[in-house]
Amino acid sequence: MTAEGHAILQDELRNLKSIERPAVIKAIAAAREHGDLSENAEYHAARERQSFIEGRIGELEDASKRAEIIDTAKLSGKTARFGAKVKLSDEDTGNETTYQLVGEFEADLKKNKISIASPIGKALIGRSSGDSVEVQTPNGIRYYEIVSVRFK
Numbered sequence: 001m002t003a004e005g006h007a008i009l010q011d012e013l014r015n016l017k018s019i020e021r022p023a024v025i026k027a028i029a030a031a032r033e034h035g036d037l038s039e040n041a042e043y044h045a046a047r048e049r050q051s052f053i054e055g056r057i058g059e060l061e062d063a064s065k066r067a068e069i070i071d072t073a074k075l076s077g078k079t080a081r082f083g084a085k086v087k088l089s090d091e092d093t094g095n096e097t098t099y100q101l102v103g104e105f106e107a108d109l110k111k112n113k114i115s116i117a118s119p120i121g122k123a124l125i126g127r128s129s130g131d132s133v134e135v136q137t138p139n140g141i142r143y144y145e146i147v148s149v150r151f152k
Helices: 002-030 040-067 119-124
Strands: 085-090 094-102 112-113 133-137 140-150
Touching: 002 040, 002 119, 002 140, 040 140, 112 119
Parallel strands: 094 112
Antiparallel strands: 085 094, 085 140, 133 140
C-alpha cells in the first residue's frame, strides 16, 4: 500500500472509532427509550449501522496491521508494477487513460487508481511501453496499448 493509501485508511479508522461509533451508540440509547424494541425501526436501523461500523473497523485494523507501506517515489523502471502510473490507449477507440496501480484498499476508479488484482491491473503487471494487453471486461474483451509507464 502507498503511504497516501495508508493515511486514508488511518483517517477512516479514526473517524469510525471517534465519531461514527459514539454516534451510533447514542442513537441506540435514544431508540431504546421509545419502548418496545421488537417493533422499533429506529433501534433496528441503529443496530444494523453499529454492526456495519464494527465490521469495517475490524477490516481496516486488520489491513493496517498487515500493510506494507511502499514509497512510490523510490520506485523506478520501465515495467508496470505496484505504484506505476500507466498510460493506456484503447486500441478500438484511441481514447487514452492513465491509471496508477495500487493495492485493493486504495483502489478508486474516480481517481484513476486501480487495484493490481483487478483484470486490468493483472494484465498490466510486468508489461512495458509498446506492449498490447488483452483485458476481459463485463462487456467483452478489450485491447489496450501501453503508451508509457512512469513512477513519478
